Amino acid sequence: MVNLNEIHDFFQNCFEQYGESPEGVGWNSDSAQEIRFNQLLKVIQPADSFSLVEYGCGYGHLIDYMEKVGYHPSRYYGVDILESAIQAAKKRYGNNPAVSFHRSLDEIPEADYLVASGVFNVKLDHDNVTWTRYIIESLDTFNLIAKRGFSVNFLTKYSDYDRMVQRPDLYYADPCFLFDYCKANFSRNVALLHDYQIYDFTIIVRK
Template sequence: MTQKLDDVRKYFTQKLEKHGATYLGVDYNSPESQEARFDELIRVIRPATEPYSLLDFGSGYGGTYDYLLHLGHKLTYLGYDIAESMVNKGNEIYAEDKNCSFTTNIEKVPLLDYAIASGTFNMKLDADYDAWTEIVINALHQMNDHARKGFSSNFLTKYSDRDRMRDDLYYADPLFIFDYCKNNFSRNVALLHDYELYDFTIIVRK
């Protein structure tokens, strides 16, 4: 399992080196699709007019933070990523912002209001499907443990067009994820699968 995460770490390090701190650097197809996914994820935050703290699980260089600032959100942001290169880039970009920080150590992450994960679990490379699902479940538990009010995550959906699906990507079963979250984290769980992308968003409120 550790080797599979190392492979993903190397993959995104290479993406960042090639494309820099852009949507391509974190493997999104376009800035529009990146922002569309952010819009669904932040539904967990309410009311967004009040200051809050946020864990961005698989943060990359912090694109989510920049997006939230442009929306006028007032927040304390902590980005967590397994790729040290991403964390270093985020700390470099936001070096003067006292409300923004990054870490590669989940054990040092305090309890925050919310946690989100955008595109974090999509790239499994050559990992076995069941093994990657175990990694996903472990990560959801970590998000739950560090989020006081709730968390959200998106996934590529198993209902994607078969002829466009790739072996190196993880297509989650939305019903399995929903059921797992209902049984393990909260009674208040929403499954969003009605927007124009080949993925879904799960929202867990406490």
């Protein structure tokens, strides 16, 4: 079973050290954070009104990014296990009545879309089988919550071998396995985006 307390403590340390910044939620750089957002938002049909769940929202930087690139959800629900990130996000965006932040998916209703960025990258000392099972269970839940579609990113197993062996705490996912799982279980319309330079891929499930 996954020990979410350990995962919580990892992100808590990042946030205490670097605060409201890409590094504070475990990213190396600003540009990688926004490159990932750009891919994830492709699940959305922005011409229509839509509600959005961001699972693993950190301090909520996706809200600023969506504003910058012209996505305007009618309702945004941010979810994160980290109370300090939730509190920071509430301070930044809490005066917007269309935005709310939560500690668990149990607290929110169904929504049109769900996106999740960087939630499954850090596995710490969990073994690959346990972590893969955790991902699959999470995808099953995303599928129940998101009526129109969801998108999730992962580090890729097609990363440089010498880098991967130096980071046994990270999970390098198999894009073909996850694509196949989504296609077989969730929708006929699944996209695998693995063409955006960083060692990462995005799966988009459209209902």
